[in-house]
Amino acid sequence: MSASPVLPDRPRRKRPLGWIIAAAVVVLAIIVAVVVVAVRGGGSDQAGAAVSGSDRKAQTVTIGVADKALPYWKTYTALAKERLNVTVKLTNFADYSLPNPALKDGQVDINQFQHIQYLANYNVTAKDDLQPIGSTAVYPLPLYATKYDKTSAIPEGAKVAIPNDAINEARALLVLQSAKLIELQDGGSAFSTTDDITSHKVDVQPLDASQTANALQQGSVAAAVVNNNFATAAGLPASSKVFTDDPSSSSAAPYVNVFAVRNEDKDNATYLDLAKLFQDSAVQKDFTKDYPDAVARDEKASALQDELATVERDAKAAAE
Numbered sequence: 001m002s003a004s005p006v007l008p009d010r011p012r013r014k015r016p017l018g019w020i021i022a023a024a025v026v027v028l029a030i031i032v033a034v035v036v037v038a039v040r041g042g043g044s045d046q047a048g049a050a051v052s053g054s055d056r057k058a059q060t061v062t063i064g065v066a067d068k069a070l071p072y073w074k075t076y077t078a079l080a081k082e083r084l085n086v087t088v089k090l091t092n093f094a095d096y097s098l099p100n101p102a103l104k105d106g107q108v109d110i111n112q113f114q115h116i117q118y119l120a121n122y123n124v125t126a127k128d129d130l131q132p133i134g135s136t137a138v139y140p141l142p143l144y145a146t147k148y149d150k151t152s153a154i155p156e157g158a159k160v161a162i163p164n165d166a167i168n169e170a171r172a173l174l175v176l177q178s179a180k181l182i183e184l185q186d187g188g189s190a191f192s193t194t195d196d197i198t199s200h201k202v203d204v205q206p207l208d209a210s211q212t213a214n215a216l217q218q219g220s221v222a223a224a225v226v227n228n229n230f231a232t233a234a235g236l237p238a239s240s241k242v243f244t245d246d247p248s249s250s251s252a253a254p255y256v257n258v259f260a261v262r263n264e265d266k267d268n269a270t271y272l273d274l275a276k277l278f279q280d281s282a283v284q285k286d287f288t289k290d291y292p293d294a295v296a297r298d299e300k301a302s303a304l305q306d307e308l309a310t311v312e313r314d315a316k317a318a319a320e
Helices: 018-049 071-082 099-104 116-126 164-177 207-217 230-235 248-253 269-277 281-290 301-319
Strands: 058-064 086-092 110-115 131-138 143-145 159-163 182-184 199-202 203-207 223-225 241-244 256-261
Touching: 058 071, 058 099, 058 269, 071 086, 071 199, 071 281, 086 269, 099 110, 099 116, 099 256, 110 116, 110 131, 110 269, 116 164, 116 248, 116 256, 116 301, 131 301, 143 164, 143 230, 159 164, 159 207, 159 281, 164 182, 164 203, 164 223, 164 241, 199 203, 203 207, 207 230, 207 256, 230 248, 248 256, 256 269, 256 301
Parallel strands: 058 086, 058 110, 159 203, 159 223
Antiparallel strands: 110 256, 131 256, 143 223, 143 241, 182 199
16 A cells, blocks of 8 residues: 655655544544443433433322321322322312212222222122222221220210211121120121121111211210221310220231222322322321321232232122
């Protein structure tokens, strides 16, 4: 290969063209390396930002609840917006019979108010297939009395209010049996009704769950089994509890409260994220303040769905 041409007036200072090309290649390689490092460094920041709420697609999700006014929901909705870029709209229901039909009809996307056994009973009776996708807690079901400090002090023949919906009624009857105020046929079950009472010290009065606290406060009953959210709303003090069941026992599995969705939405990633968000420490801290007696539960969706299937089979058997 012949040498590159040389300019006649500066023969010693000009390098061969091949050397010039080689030097340019080296410089270009250095520039590319610098750019790659810079891009990779910037890419790391972008990856971190990609998981933040601001980089997720904005969505609005409606959740049906029974305790919208409690502070823990404010913490929850703020985190949903910050971390998931989801605007959560809460729809409050004062009547337990309403949130599941509202979910079925698409008025809400998720609901969070019920335990597995209540959901199983609804699915069986309504021929629906709503599914749990996340857990919250097991709530004890307390018996309240404002004039008596123990169950043995409740007079014979006194009226005692219990929730009249099928599942809470059965659980309330088991509470009264444990408190030695009634006896149930064959020891009772999760599907007992007032027809199963075989002996009683008190007169059991089934009422709408939202009215049991009012009945106690107005003096129309001597004691009442009151669900936690209604007790909180009514301002019933913890000192008025004279008996409660054990929410930490293995038999409490059907009473784990859940986030529920329509069957076709049980794998919806956003809904699953919202259910999981309930376990965040900030939410749990405020939730514990609102419900100090609740026993938190963090269960997988698959485990909750298996438990639901089991309870549904029991409910169908009880109905036969």
